[in-house]
Amino acid sequence: MTRVVRIFLYRPQRALMLPALAVFVGLLVAGFGLLRPAPRPLLVVPPGYVALINQKGILLSDFRSQVETETSKSFADATPTERARVLREMINEELLVQRGMVLDLPETTTEVRSNMAIGVNTQVAAPVLAYEPTDAELRAFYDKTRDKYTAPGAMTLQDLVLHVGGYQNADQSLSQALADAAEAVYQLRSGAAVDYVMVHFGFMRSGRAADGEELDFAVKLHLGDKLYQVATTLHDGEVSEPVLDWDGVHILLMQRHQFPKVADFTAVRDRVYLDFRTAATNRATEENLKLLRSQADILVAPGQSQ
Amino acid sequence: MKALLRIMLCLLVLSGGAAVAQERSVSYSTWIVSGNMITLRFLLPVAQAQRLLGVAVPVLTTGKLEEYLLQHLSVQSAGGECPAIDQGFDLGRVDPLAVGPDLYGFEIFFRCADPRNLVLRNSALFERIPAHVNLARIQMRGRSVEQIFTGQHRELALPESGAIAAAGLGSYLRLGFLHVISTADRWCLLLGLLLLVRRRRELGYLMLALVCGYLVSTLASVSDRVLPRTSLVEAFVGLLIALLGALITQRETRNPRVAIAWPGLLLLLAIVFALLRAPWAALALLGGSALSAGFLMLSRDFEARATLWPFLVAVFAFLDGFGLAAALPPAQLPEATQLRILFGFNLGALLFETLFVALGIGGWLLLRARRLQIPRGLLNDVGAAGLCGLGSFWMLSRL
Numbered sequence: 001m002t003r004v005v006r007i008f009l010y011r012p013q014r015a016l017m018l019p020a021l022a023v024f025v026g027l028l029v030a031g032f033g034l035l036r037p038a039p040r041p042l043l044v045v046p047p048g049y050v051a052l053i054n055q056k057g058i059l060l061s062d063f064r065s066q067v068e069t070e071t072s073k074s075f076a077d078a079t080p081t082e083r084a085r086v087l088r089e090m091i092n093e094e095l096l097v098q099r100g101m102v103l104d105l106p107e108t109t110t111e112v113r114s115n116m117a118i119g120v121n122t123q124v125a126a127p128v129l130a131y132e133p134t135d136a137e138l139r140a141f142y143d144k145t146r147d148k149y150t151a152p153g154a155m156t157l158q159d160l161v162l163h164v165g166g167y168q169n170a171d172q173s174l175s176q177a178l179a180d181a182a183e184a185v186y187q188l189r190s191g192a193a194v195d196y197v198m199v200h201f202g203f204m205r206s207g208r209a210a211d212g213e214e215l216d217f218a219v220k221l222h223l224g225d226k227l228y229q230v231a232t233t234l235h236d237g238e239v240s241e242p243v244l245d246w247d248g249v250h251i252l253l254m255q256r257h258q259f260p261k262v263a264d265f266t267a268v269r270d271r272v273y274l275d276f277r278t279a280a281t282n283r284a285t286e287e288n289l290k291l292l293r294s295q296a297d298i299l300v301a302p303g304q305s306q
Numbered sequence: 307m308k309a310l311l312r313i314m315l316c317l318l319v320l321s322g323g324a325a326v327a328q329e330r331s332v333s334y335s336t337w338i339v340s341g342n343m344i345t346l347r348f349l350l351p352v353a354q355a356q357r358l359l360g361v362a363v364p365v366l367t368t369g370k371l372e373e374y375l376l377q378h379l380s381v382q383s384a385g386g387e388c389p390a391i392d393q394g395f396d397l398g399r400v401d402p403l404a405v406g407p408d409l410y411g412f413e414i415f416f417r418c419a420d421p422r423n424l425v426l427r428n429s430a431l432f433e434r435i436p437a438h439v440n441l442a443r444i445q446m447r448g449r450s451v452e453q454i455f456t457g458q459h460r461e462l463a464l465p466e467s468g469a470i471a472a473a474g475l476g477s478y479l480r481l482g483f484l485h486v487i488s489t490a491d492r493w494c495l496l497l498g499l500l501l502l503v504r505r506r507r508e509l510g511y512l513m514l515a516l517v518c519g520y521l522v523s524t525l526a527s528v529s530d531r532v533l534p535r536t537s538l539v540e541a542f543v544g545l546l547i548a549l550l551g552a553l554i555t556q557r558e559t560r561n562p563r564v565a566i567a568w569p570g571l572l573l574l575l576a577i578v579f580a581l582l583r584a585p586w587a588a589l590a591l592l593g594g595s596a597l598s599a600g601f602l603m604l605s606r607d608f609e610a611r612a613t614l615w616p617f618l619v620a621v622f623a624f625l626d627g628f629g630l631a632a633a634l635p636p637a638q639l640p641e642a643t644q645l646r647i648l649f650g651f652n653l654g655a656l657l658f659e660t661l662f663v664a665l666g667i668g669g670w671l672l673l674r675a676r677r678l679q680i681p682r683g684l685l686n687d688v689g690a691a692g693l694c695g696l697g698s699f700w701m702l703s704r705l
Contacts, residue, residue, distance in 0.1 A: 029592050
């Protein structure tokens with residue numbers, strides 16, 4: 001039995017050593033609770049870094065790529081002067097970034113905030129964008145969003161109007177005008193000349209339709225919603241039923257109607273590819289925001305909503 | 307024993323409001339003089355700012371502090387008052403800085419029409435916290451020196467030529483002196499120590515323990531290897547005060563249960579804090595429990611042969627020596643400057659403690675010389691109860 005063990009087993013040594021040990025252990029344990037290790041500043045540049053600025057490091061890999069970008073040479077071919085210049089620029093930039101952080105620019109400056117938001121979204125989208133979709137996936141996406149890939153339609157039409165109670169015929173009532181218009185439609189459908197019908201019933205060109213072919217959106221813009229809806233139903237050579245609008249009774253004569261048509265997948269594959277990636281990016285951004293919101297503590301003032 | 311416990315409980319209850327020790331209040335400023343422009347960076351710990359303004363919302367605290375600092379920080383020159391300039395955008399004259407979660411930071415630029423006879427003025431917080439200290443760094447003509455602003459020293463005139471002088475050792479010595487004067491727990495502890503002194507040579511041990519404690523603490527602080535958990539250190543000082551009380555009680559009553567009851571209570575508290583998921587407080591209490599148990603047993607069995615209590619004094623001095631060290635990291639001072647500051651501060655504390663003990667012993671001897679009978683037994687009983695009560699209160703309120 002060693003002497004140390006004997007000390008703890010027999011009196012009177014035990015009566016001294018055990019309390020002394022308790023004091024020692026007590027101080028040691030209390031020391032762990034009362035004191036904490038001080039953060040040690042880095043005094044040498046750690047491996048993998050090229051410089052330390054206020055304890056923040058510039059990565060060697062970043063330095064290499066920056067040298068290659070700025071000099072358009074490989075890192076090995078860049079001269080010491082060029083490398084020094086690039087490093088100086090990177091240190092200057094780091095100093096400005098650190099100063100920006102101290103000035104709390106992300107909280108106070110709109111441009112910094114929006115760039116940071118874009119940066120986060122880009123980072124979140126990076127893994128999604130790295131994935132190359134297969135043709136089957138693109139086709140499935142195309143089928144789901146087919147409406148987006150329609151070629152716009154075009155129309156060549158005439159719009160005749162019979163003003164009701166206007167200066168041409170002040171005594172004409174609305175019912176008379178509608179009856180005249182119905183008769184005019186009948187005659188036009190029977191092959192009567194447009195000019196004849198216009199003169200005979202007192203129709204005029206409304207001025208809302210262009211002389212030549214117009215794209216659908218332009219037709220809608222010029223005719224107005226009510227007449228455009230009627231026009232979309234007409235085929236080549238058809239004459240519409242009389243349509244009552246704010247300025248009188250209209251008759252539409254469709255000369256040529258090129259209906260909108262869905263583009264073939266192969267024709268719009270590039271667009272589908274871009275839209276697929278945009279949709280994936282948006283999904284990633286939304287999921288990221290959903291996660292951030294679930295982890296955040298957001299308090300909204302009474303009377304406000306988001 | 308029961309009477310003693312009753313007194314102790316009464317004191318514990320009554321001590322509530324009066325026993326709160328004054329917490330150290332330190333802020334930091336850097337004044338950079340460059341031509342006619344003086345840049346001031348001011349840092350204030352969050353806890354102090356909230357206590358000062360009574361606002362817990364950071365935005366409101368920042369806004370109020372900006373106004374407050376503009377009114378209390380200024381630069382005077384030969385051309386009159388140097389105005390704080392508008393920093394553009396929507397910043398105004400005080401730019402809030404992001405300097406970490408525990409500090410509020412502000413930057414002000416003063417532009418002087420005539421940059422001669424510069425006088426820096428800092429009266430922030432002194433009217434509300436008289437013991438407040440601002441650790442200042444002045445950068446001028448390529449040199450950087452440390453200065454302090456206190457309630458009594460709110461102005462600093464900068465020399466026209468030559469180097470600006472750093473704050474002398476005396477300034478820090480005064481801080482240390484005031485640090486012990488202004489804290490009730492230190493007074494209590496010193497009074498407790500006076501009750502323990504019985505022989506002349508014990509006074510020597512007491513002083514030696516204080517010197518050793520402060521010395522080790524200064525060296526540990528300057529080594530930059532450890533930092534104190536301030537509130538826990540202050541709680542442990544409370545624990546030491548209560549332990550002194552328990553020691554006196556054990557000596558007076560010769561009751562062996564003291565060596566079990568007090569450590570047992572601490573062990574129970576350690577378990578409670580561990581359950582409350584406060585690991586560092588639990589560790590401190592666990593260590594305090596083992597220390598108390600061992601120390602009380604040793605004192606009981608070996609009192610006749612050795613004077614052990616100065617060991618507790620050394621532990622106290624070691625912890626007290628971290629008083630200013632805990633406040634230094636935000637100032638980012640060089641090692642030599644830290645050593646000078648801490649040496650002066652701890653020396654000041656030591657001087658006051660020496661003076662206190664000398665006055666106490668002198669008073670005691672004077673009373674004895676005049677043949678005045680002091681009921682030593684009553685004094686010890688009441689003193690021990692007071693130490694246990696107040697010490698426990700400080701320990702629990704700071705954990």
